[in-house]
Amino acid sequence: MGKRYYCEFCDKLFADNPTNKRNHLKGVFHQRMKKLHYDAFKDPEEILKEESCKMPCRQMETTGDCSFGDSCRYSHLTTERRQTLEKQVQAKRDAALKAQQEADREVRLEDWLVMRQKSGDASGPVSAQVAPPSLPPENAESPPVYSLPPALMMIPNLPPSLLPPPPGTNLQASREEWG
Ligand SMILES: [Zn+2]
Numbered sequence: 001m002g003k004r005y006y007c008e009f010c011d012k013l014f015a016d017n018p019t020n021k022r023n024h025l026k027g028v029f030h031q032r033m034k035k036l037h038y039d040a041f042k043d044p045e046e047i048l049k050e051e052s053c054k055m056p057c058r059q060m061e062t063t064g065d066c067s068f069g070d071s072c073r074y075s076h077l078t079t080e081r082r083q084t085l086e087k088q089v090q091a092k093r094d095a096a097l098k099a100q101q102e103a104d105r106e107v108r109l110e111d112w113l114v115m116r117q118k119s120g121d122a123s124g125p126v127s128a129q130v131a132p133p134s135l136p137p138e139n140a141e142s143p144p145v146y147s148l149p150p151a152l153m154m155i156p157n158l159p160p161s162l163l164p165p166p167p168g169t170n171l172q173a174s175r176e177e178w179g
């Protein structure tokens with residue numbers, strides 16, 4: 001039994017001799033399988049971008065094959081493959097959007113503005129509400145309400161470090177650590 005050569009790209013086993021091997025590696029099928037394999041590691045958006053710069057390959061379109069194989073300067077992207085890639089790009093965008101929305105949820109300015117509006121109605125002008133840290137809380141049931149200066153309120157999506165502490169936060173407690 002002679003030596004056998006196995007091509008992992010094509011999942012094909014054949015007699016291992018130089019002619020077979022060379023013909024196989026040069027073959028269109030092998031080239032396509034190899035490209036598909038490496039494309040799997042490429043960003044689908046990148047592939048689409050690269051392919052959209054090329055004209056479609058006439059030979060590929062008419063015969064379903066191209067003698068230039070991988071080195072063809074025209075696009076070999078099939079409609080199905082394009083659709084698959086587009087779906088992948090869309091799925092990636094959806095995931096990114098979802099992650100963004102989750103991040104936004106943590107610092108939702110609108111919610112905070114509503115909260116501020118409510119507490120503002122109850123206890124007078126907002127601008128006067130920044131309690132000086134040196135003053136002790138009036139009593140335990142109504143802790144001081146911290147608010148932003150109007151200039152900062154114009155900026156959407158403030159970083160959490162700039163947002164006022166949630167109501168009830170006892171800033172007095174940690175004051176000594178900073179002293
Ligand atoms: Zn192969």
Ligand SMILES: [Zn+2]
Nearest residue numbers: 057066068072
């Ligand atoms: Zn071609």
